[in-house]
Amino acid sequence: MTHRTTYSYDDDVRSSFGLAHLRPRELPWQQVSSRGVSIDPAPGDITDDTDCYGNVVSYFHVNEPHLQLTIDAASEVSVVPTTYDQDALAEPWERARPILNPTISPGAWAATEFALESPKARHVDAAHEYASASLTLGRPIGEALTDLMHRIKTDFHYDKTATTVTSTVADVFETRAGVCQDFAHLALACLRSHGMAARYVSGYLATRRTPGKPRLIGADASHAWVATWIPGSDQWLAFDPTNDQLVSDRHVTVAWGRDYGDVPPVKGVIFTEAKKSTLRVAVDVAPIEDEPQG
Template sequence: MRYRVTHRTTYAYDEDVASSFGLAHLRPRELPWQQVAARTVVIDPVPGDITEDIDCYGNVVSYFHVSQPHTQLTIDATSEVTVLPTVYDTEALAGAWESARPLAKPTASPRSWAATEFALESPKVRHIGAAREYGAASFAPGRPIGDAVTDLMHRIKADFHYDKTATTVTSTVADVFEKRAGVCQDFAHLALACLRSHGIAARYVSGYLATRPATGTPRLVGADASHAWVAAWLPGSDQWLAFDPTNDQWVSDRHVTVAWGRDYGDVPPVKGVIFTEAKNSTLRVSVDVAPLEDSAEPSPGPALS
């Protein structure tokens, strides 16, 4: 599938901001299953300094500094992307889940070292007892890694409710267990905690999901949102099985990959520091993932999920 992705982030302040430093993960990655024809990031006011770099996980990162006074900052990212369905190695999917633990099985693959970091705790994914206990139901001894991960995905969808009011960007895995609700970021962190607490290497993935309207209903421009999912390591092939616990499905050609890391804290769409006397501010985010032939200007949509 070919898409045009537009992502607009607008900050507004009640007093001048003298200086704004920002970091953005808004440019989709080039991957074997994803080709990027174009990608741009435009910032208003125009930054005095803007730099693009590659971080330690291979993500494209934009750094910028707006030094002129402003009461509004707008970041527009536009990309044209082709996404192909991923074909997984069937033998790797059939391997026992225990082999996907790079700390316990460092010789399972020549690249086990590269997966090790993703089996460790991270600031937003703590290996709490509740996560280990919940995950245990999916990880019977010797169960194929593909089956175990898929079962965990099904259970999260059945046992946790999508509710944008239940959590915030600072909520923990323990909070999600307590409320049994959250958004895609929370369900990704929950799945990661279940996997990693059993030693399985898995990474947090940020990106976009193209929505499909009901038959006979026009697609709403701007109705998409930033999305998050998980990829579990398959040591037999060094592939990563990407799955979407929010929607109970393996990642498909509807998912556009932007960045990955240990958790949300490594790859937020935009973060930064401002110098201002402002007491109040507002944030608006609009996202649109449109089939290329149907692409149009974005309209305001939901905030990051």
């Protein structure tokens, strides 16, 4: 799995400070064989750390003047499907509200933060009303979440031109279109506005090879989905509203937080007189058996 981010400028950048969430997490269902980040020009300082959510974060400082900055990440992971406690999923969704039910499960305290409003997943009235059709009184958690996922896929159109990185949940309701980041934020607002705890998950989705055709290198992209806290089991049910499916062994988890603002692939600050810049991103997620033989 590779992820290349390239920034190009029309004047020298004197200094560049960056933060990257590009190293996949070690998880019970995801084993990481290797993960590395390289930067060109070589940074004078690069340090890996762990943030408050347990994500691996790379901090770097490039102090050599440059017109182009390239950040390459390469990882090898093994993912297995997650199995869920079916009895926990059969509980009424109202029980999965950690602020209202703080003693229902040992993990309720840790889930509480993810039931609160966050900057990119505001609890707009449209989200609360939209979710009400799925979160009916006494409905099982698993059934309610699946229904909400189906409806988002049906009612909202995937369109890369409909939104930008600054678009809000209200914007997505107005356009009825967006990308995976938008649909994840929409789902978060829907669930949290009713008191449920849900977190934003950033990662990758491996595409399937078209029969008779080579797999397109670089056709994959960064992806986002949602994981909702399930009391009793203290599991987090992960679902992908963009593709209307529960998260599977094709989903590679990199990081999670309250919303995109906590876990962007790359962000930073530059010192320059440049007036124009361009960004190019290429991601490739390939099964090991698809790799070319040497």
